[in-house]
Amino acid sequence: MATSSPRSLIANYVPVAAYDSYLEAQKAVDRLSDERFPVQETAIVGTGLKLMEKVLGRMTYLRATGLGALSGAWFGLLVGLFFALFATRVSVFALIVWGLIWGAIAGAVFGLISHMFSGGQRDFVATSQVIADRYEVLVAPTHAERARELLQIRPT
Template identity: 40%
Template sequence: MSTPRPVSPRQATIFPEIPKGDVISTYDSYHDAQLAVDALARANFPVANLAILGNDIRSVERVTGKLTYGRVALMGALSGAYLGLFFGLILYIFQPDNSGILGVFLAAVAIGAGFGMLFGVLSYAMNRNRRDFSSVMQLVATRYDVITEPQFVQDARQILIGDQPQGE
C-alpha cells in the first residue's frame, strides 16, 4: 500500500477544480473583473490568493459570414498553403544539398494550397445544405466573481471601495 503524496502543481492542472473562497465583488464582464484584480495588484494585495470565477456559462456562436464556393476555396487554399509551408521547411532542414531549395519550397506551398482548396471545396459540396455559414464559438459567463480566502476578503473590499471614482 502506498501513502498518498501532496498534489504537485503539474498534477493540479491535470485535474482542475473550482477555486474555493468568499466573493469579494461581482462583475457583469470579464474585463471589469480584470480591472478589479489589477487595482488589487497595484495596492500590493497578495493576488496569488485571488481567482476570477465565471458563473452561468453560455455557449455563444457568432456568425461571421455566408459560405460560398469561392470563400471555401480561398480558406482551403490558405490552410493548405500553411501545411505546404511546414513541409517546405521540413524539406529545407533535412535536405543535404540546399541548392534549388527555393523551387522545392515554392512547390510544397503550391501543392499544399492546391490540395487544401480541393479538400475544402469537396467537403463544402458534400455538406452544402447542412451549413452555409461560418461562425466562431465562444463560452461566455453572465457574471464574474472575484474570490479569495476568507481572511483577505475585508482588505480586498476596502481597497476596491477606495479605488472607485468619486461620484459613484
C-alpha cells in the same frame, strides 16, 4: 486519476467583487497585482453563461475552397520551414515556397470535397464565444478581507 468538478474548484474561494464585464474584472485583478496582492489566490468566474454564435455569411463552394487553401497554405508553410531546417543541397526559399503552394492546393481540394460531402448541413460560416451576465472576482478566504479593502481604494 480523479478530476475535480468546476463547482468544487471554486468552493475554496469567496466572492469579493462582481462586475458587468470581463474587462472590469480583469482590471480589478490587475489592481490587486499592482498592490502586491497574491493573485495566485484569485479567480475570475463568469456566471449566467451563454453561447453566442455570430453568423458571418454563407458557406459556398468558392468560400470552402478559399478557406481550405488558406489553412492548407499555413500547414504547407510550416512543413516547408521544417524541411528547410534540415536542407543542405536545396534552396531553402524554394522549399518554403513549394510547401506553401502544395499546402494551398491540398487544402483547397480538401475544403471543396469536405463541403461537397457535408450534404448541405451547416451551410454558413460563424464564430462562437461564451459570454456571461456577470463576472465575479473570487479570492481564497484567508485573503478576502484584504482584497475587498484594496478594491475599495480606487474605484474602477
